[in-house]
Amino acid sequence: MNILVCIKQVPASSNVRVDPVTGVLIRDGADVKMNPYDLFALEMALQLRDCFGGKVDVLTMGPPQAKDVLLEAMYMGADDGMLLTDRRFAGADVVATSYTLSQGATAMGDYDLILCGKQTTDGDTAQVGAEMAEFLGIDHATNVIRIERVTDAGLDVIVNFEQEVYNQTMEFPCLLTVEKDANVPRLPSYKKKKQVDPARVRICTLDDFADQDATHYGLSGSPTSVEKIFPPEKNDDRMKLSGTAAECADQLVALLADRRLI
Amino acid sequence: MKYNTMTIEDAKYLASVIAPERVLFGDEVSHDYGHDELGDITRVPDCVVKPLTTEEVAEVMKYANAHLIPVLARGSGSGLVGSAVPVHGGIVMDMTGMNKILELDADNLTVRVQCGVLLMELAQFALDNGFMYPPDPGEKSATIGGNINTNAGGMRAVKYGVTRDYVRALKVVLPTGEIQEFGGKVVKNSSGYSLKDLVVGSEGTLCVVTEATMKLVPKPAHSISLLVPFPSIAEGIGAVPHIVRSGAAPTAIEFMQRDVILNAEEFLGKKFPDSKSEAYILLTFDGETKQGVEAAYEQIAELCLELGAIDVLIMDTDERKDPVWAARSAFLEAIKASTDFMDECDVVVPRSHVAEFIEYTHEVEREVELRIPSFGHAGDGNLHIYLCRDGLNDEVWKQRLEKAFDLLYTRAHALGGFVSGEHGIGYVKRGYLYESVGGIQTELMRGIKRVFDPNGILNPDKVIALEKESEG
Secondary structure: OEEEEEOOEEEOOOOOOEOOOOOOEOOOOOOEEEOHHHHHHHHHHHHHHHHHOOEEEEEEEOOHHHHHHHHHHHHHOOOEEEEEOOHHHOOOOHHHHHHHHHHHHHHHOOOOEEEEEOOOOOOOOOOHHHHHHHHHOOEEEEEEEEEEEEOOOEEEEEEEOOOOEEEEEEEOOEEEEEOOOOOOOOOOEHHHHHHOOHHHEEEEOHHHOOOOOHHHOOHHHOOOOOOOOOOOOOOOOOOOOOOOHHHHHHHHHHHHHHOOOO | OOOOOOOHHHHHHHHHHOOHHHEEEHHHOOHHHHOOOOOOOOOOOOEEEOOOOHHHHHHHHHHHHHHOOOEEEEOOOOOOOOOOOOOOOOEEEEHHHOOOEEEEEOOOOEEEEEOOOEHHHHHHHHHHOOEEOOOEOOOOOOEHHHHHHHOOOEOOHHHHOOHHHHEEEEEEEOOOOOEEEEEOOOOOOOOOOOHHHHHOOOOOOOOEEEEEEEEOEEOOOEEEEEEEEEOOHHHHHHHHHHHHHOOOOOOEEEEEEHHHHHHHHHHHOOOOOOOOOOEEEEEEEEEOOHHHHHHHHHHHHHHHHHOOOOOOEEEOOHHHHHHHHHHHHOHHHHHHHOOOOEEEEOOEOOHHHHHHHHHHHHHHHHHHOOEOOEEEEHHHOEEEEEEEOOOOOHHHHHHHHHHHHHHHHHHHHHOOOEOOOOOOOOOOOHHHHHHHHHHHHHHHHHHHHHHHOOOOOEOOOOOOOOOHHHOO
16 A cells, blocks of 8 residues: 655744734744644554555655655655655645645655645644645545554545544545544654665655646645734633532532533 | 640640631541552541641641640652651641742742642743753652652652752751751852751651752753663663763663553553563653754664664654653552552662662562562662562562562662662661661661650651650
8 A cells, every 4th residue: 555644844832933023933943843643644654554565655845944854754664755845835825735735746656545634733724634635636534533444445434523423434545634642653763764865855846746837836826815823812711629629529510510511 | 755645625726826727637637648659557647737837837836846746747648658647646737738939039040939839830830931940750749848858859860860959948847846947049058067958858757848949950952752672671771871871961761661561551541652672761861952962862872772772762742752751650550550559669779780680670579479560760770669469368468578678678788779769768668777777877867856856746756766666
């Protein structure tokens, strides 16, 4: 089974700073890491390869230093990587990002399965995986927590929509977005770090794509624009119950009942 | 020592000087005040007082001293050797209400706290303000007062030392009721005997610590952990002295065995990222620059591979560190959940003998026929060895336990080690302490106890008894 995993480099800290004047994320000097959701997608792919053989490749879009996130995936066990980097891709919204990734996936090869993290911790839209599948014209399932069964033709997956859990049957080729805690991701290996040849990361620009119309990418290919970015309001509401354990328990039950939580 | 039994009149007096709602007597006292985390000795106190100020503590002490009522100051009760169990009844002072962080002094790099502040609260407060409080014992819900009184160590002791190294000053109440300050915000101090250092590790037997001024360090900008799998326990633990000698200065070197990891997986209901290998060394490095931290860890990674490590797994983000450290922090609870009862041995040996000592625990396991899982701070020589009852009947259990303890403490002593690395002596380990340090040192300790607490009312019969015949 040949699997492609889409990953993203995101700020390492969850306390992202926003420039109060321009409303733009301050990324200078900030540490970066692999989007935590992508770790679960990558682990799912590596486990499938361990069971059924084949290949796990990784794809990302970003500035040149985003190559590091592909190398990190290779230290975890991925085979080959592709970095989509071009100034003409900059400023992309979810639609342009999904389109660029779909073009990159096609340029990279033929895959039975594409896996994405459910969402990123910086964009948080949870739309890119599904939109990418639409552009590729393949089926997709989101919020996958488990793969139940794998056959030659496809797979059965369990998806969790919080209110309901579905068992979905998918045919290859297809795309899945993987929910947090679907597995315990393996750790990067120092041994692999020493063995990986950085040349196995292919650098790809617009010139390598089938569709070379620059207006389909980046800012000009984005039908939406962000008006303002601001950090969410911090909610510090808290209350302290006091008294004996029994009194506290009574107060807590009364509180929860009052808010119709029980 | 003859103590007076606490009466309702005594409780009424305390209520009048403290506050009625913060004095509990007789049936009002919860059984939780009668045991500690290990729970093999129990005694519910006659009275519980919940002071909020140093002055209230002083009032209780004065009264108890005058009326010969035993008093015990208790934090979270997470101790393991019976120090927080009032074996003579009397008054337990629940210090957890004194839980305020009083002052951050960025010029002197100190923080002043009340004794009931929890370790996790102090650690978080320091981080939130750009500092680090380095001592990192596994039990984060312990109070700072408790940490000071056991001289708790924790995982970062390899590089940063133990609680004692971070105590600058203590406000204490003597058993006679006087309030005193030991030490100060100074970095150096050669002014007479260090009473502060006598109090650290005294398990609440000399005075009641009500406030502490603790040293902080600047928060390291980068930190990385390594999980290093080894094919055998001998190879894993055998790598530790080489790591210590390398000069790379990790902040933590923890040793863990596969069966303990499997216990933790079952206990937490969460998988460990890698549990295929027989033994693991867990290392942490911290420093100011990413390059510096990477250089340090790469040197050790190469060394471990040379020494037979299967691989070296890198934990560079919170998502990767958290499950591993969460499992490490749950080891004690996980082992506890794997058996009906257990006792523990918290010996410390010179680091060069850690490998030998762990190997020896396996010998004892076979010889005495007890399951003896262990884990611990391989980098500082402090091991946590658990003796599991696993359904044995009373007689067999006691006999095997005693034999195992004798063997373990005798070997530790022969290797230049001590009875306790960080959990203390309390009530249950006294005999082993006296054997280990001998008669002259025992008498010196008794003399110190007598000077601080002439009537022997403060946490009596813990660590050292005022009268020799009370040392059961």
